Amino acid sequence: MKYDTNFKSVKDQVSPEEWTARVELAACYRLIDQYGMTDLIYNHVTSRIPGTEHLLINLYGLLYKEITASSLVKIDVEGEIIHKPDTDYGINKSGYVIHGAIHKARPDVKCVLHTHTRAGIAVSAMNCGLLPLSQTSIRFHNHIGYHDFEGPAVDLEERERIVDDLGEHNALVMKNHGLLTCGPSVPEAFNLMYQLEQSCRSQVDAMAARTELNVPGENVLAHTAHLYQPGTRRPYGVLEWPAMLRLLDAEQKNSAYPPYWH
Template sequence: MDHAAPRYGTDWPSIRDQVSEAEWQARLDLAACYRLVDAYGMTDMIYNHITLRIPGTEHLLINLYGLLYKEITATSLAKIDVEGNILWKPDTDYGINKSGYVIHGAIHKARPDVAAVIHTHTRAGMAVAAMKCGLLPLNQTAIRFVGHIGYHDYEGPATDLAERERIVADLGPHDAMIMRNHGLLTCGATLQQAFNTLYQLEMSCRSQVDAMAARTELTLPTEHVLARTAHLYQPGVRRPYGVLEWHALLRRLEAEQKGSGYPPYWI
């Protein structure tokens, strides 16, 4: 019997001419987001997911299970429906991680206002996820989440479809959630917003771990200051969240791409 070797390459021809302009732009943005999560030290080998809804459809883009975030390109992204059925992927034996659509599909299905969902297992995020106190409003970055973050108790690896309803209920109307004993999750009306929220949540967790490790008495602002500050940092209060930063972040990626040894994200 002929046993063919698994096909685990990453050199796939671009599909730019095979998809709509809207889908290609979504692929470019999502591939860039994967690279940015890597650039800011928020990856966990080949694990975790970022999903983006293709505009005008109920279809999602997600990473292949087996690629590093710094290897992901616009072409390498798989297209799935909210139930996790693969509608298209490159000619490869790589598939997708079931946990990706259990968590992400649940949110996309329940929240039509959400275009993108990001889930991470960072060191600081997992540390705060293990703290009974949760995220503390220790600084301006963390204060934006006061009254605007959900918590979901750990139920084991996210492979049980029945957990979907509880994930959605615990997230509620928020764009950020701490998955206890697990990691972080953010979402947003745009991918740019979801990434910016993730970055702020991650920095909040890192600073909390550092402050608590100093083993000194900590100060907290008044309730009035907390509420006012949190309001001022909500998307749309002062400007669309994450949009202004995005172009600068893309310039960073393009500059760092040269000589990296990895394929550019835009192919």
């Protein structure tokens, strides 16, 4: 079995647009690891290659901190592999069941993230769902969907229900499962997942304190949520992205793993 992680660069074998998408997505995987949102080798982040209906996804078996631009797999929205590195690693079926459904139904979505974090799973198991307890979580007020658990997401028939439950939102709590965010770009989808994860962590902390919780009035909730929508002030994630890359570049100097841009 061939399970090497030293992959040859594909920079000269793909279009400049695809290479840029690969580097950006690989950086996103590293950031998910950087901020403690990984789950061993599980979960996925997908990105659409500009000008195509093809997606990029991780090899199933790599740590997020091992993922590089050249290790990503090119698939279509039905999960058929178009190109992958010379390795026995494949892709996780759940990745394209969940992600492919959203990419196919939402042309506006260029990136989809799915996580199984401790706090995200905890909130996904709460009947109350995500509570508007902080400025961070209030941004999701009336801007998040919920999808009932149907078992591991390997059933293609579940695709339609995932899409329906997400609706026009860019965030979804998959009950008893985890979190999902999406967006018109990798930076925006990552930023939304970071904010959703922080919201779940703070909710678990606040509820664990076993004290009465304060929730602002509906007028404040609606106003605050509106101010954080992409078209109101700015698309959150875009301004932050260069700083995120600088963080990764600084970390790379002391890392034993190959750079994400390889």
